[in-house]
Amino acid sequence: MITRRRLLGSAALLTAGAALPGASKVWAQPKKFEIVMCAKQEGISWFDDMRTGVEDFAKDFGVNAYQIAPETGDPAKQAQMVESLIAKNVDAILVVPNDPKSMEPVLQKAKDAGIVIVSHEAKSLAGTADYDVEAFKNEDFGALMFDKLAKAMNGEGKFVAIVGALTMETHMQWFNAGMEHIKADYPEMEFVLSEPIEDNNDEKTALDKVNEVLKRYPDLKGIVGCSVSGTSMAALAVEKLRRKDIAVVGLGLPSINGPYLEDGYQNVALCWRPADAGYASAFVAYKLLNGETVEAGMDLKRPGYDSVTIEDGVVYGDATLILTAENWKDYKF
The missing domain is CATH 3.40.50.2300 (Response regulator)
Structure with a gap:
């Protein structure tokens, strides 16, 4: 999928700086995509871990990726935060909605504005979001x-x-x-x-x-x-x-x-590892921003997402973790 964002980003790469004879060309730096995760709620260990995945993705791919969330699990407040991201003209919004149904109108507004949308824990948003990413069925x-x-x-x-x-x-x-x-x-x-x-x-x-x-x-x-x-x-x-x-x-x-x-x-x-879900969601958005295809079998660069399946706009990993008294210390999150 080639988005408006991708086309504008590509055009910015080839900007000449002067028209006078003998003037040297000044090439613009590639656009640094802004990818924002809007999680359910602040102050929860689950989403603290998800933030680390989003931030790791930013480091690995050289983008401006970060996470925000409402102080409480308030769907209305979360929708307001998405509205602010639309006004800010970010490149991609990742979202883990408190209430997918109430979030749908504002996500459609973002999509109409040319913003890439990737949801998580919201299979029903697959028709509104570009893709929904799930750790499993x-x-x-x-x-x-x-x-x-x-x-x-x-x-x-x-x-x-x-x-x-x-x-x-x-x-x-x-x-x-x-x-x-x-x-x-x-x-x-x-x-x-x-x-x-x-x-x-x-x-x-x-x-x-x-x-x-x-x-x-x-x-x-x-x-x-x-x-x-x-x-x-x-x-x-x-x-x-x-x-x-x-x-x-x-x-x-x-x-x-x-x-x-x-x-x-x-x-x-x-x-499932929240950090990995955040990273995988950001990777899907990054692919779309670069005009690349998201397809079955692709590797989203995280354990359990190394050969995804896709059904009706939902990207499925196989990332279930079962913790017991014997193995929980093997996982550091």
Whole structure:
């Protein structure tokens, strides 16, 4: 895809500096692309790690790539930040949306302005974004996550689930796929709520709500977390109660969930490297800015993204990480 940005950047390379006889030509420097990641929220370890990937990409490719995010997971504030990037006339916007549906109009506005758009954790935006980049197929990840919970519960008992928000597309895709898997393969397991708990990616909220549900259901046997805050606070809650009979499985980071795995208050953590996802998303944008084709089998220069598949505008890696008490120290993020 050749974008307006790419055409303007190429034209800038061949600017003559003087027309007088004998005057030497002055060649303009190549345009330094500005590629900005707009993440979900500041102050979260997940997105702190993603920032390192974006910054590493900037160093490796000599572009101006950096990350911004709202202080809270507020979709409206995130949309305002994208508006400011449009006004700034950046070359590419990478986005991990809190609410993909509400973000769609402003991303379309950016695309109409000639800005390259690459989303992450937002498969539904593939028609609006130039590409959506995913570490894996979310349905597979959700089924795997809930299967790990089921095995930790010996296939029976009551359980609950936690998501960042009901509007967070990725979390709900994991939840829905996981619930379908449980219903099909583990009939002795019972989901005791009408919908997953929302923690707004906030640890205090997550801990308060997990404590409430543990009081309401003293015979609870499992908690599955689709947010790092939900999973880690579930592990903290059962640790305080010394309840190793309650299985805790879900999204996690080695640096946060590792100690709970080590001490036996979390059974399994699943994740992908946020830094790698940020790097891979930036690489896709960079390819497009340079007028190059994004195609199946290409290498996005990060583990798990070395031979991607593409379906309906979604670029899939194979980058799932499964963390256990035995291996979590092998990962340094």
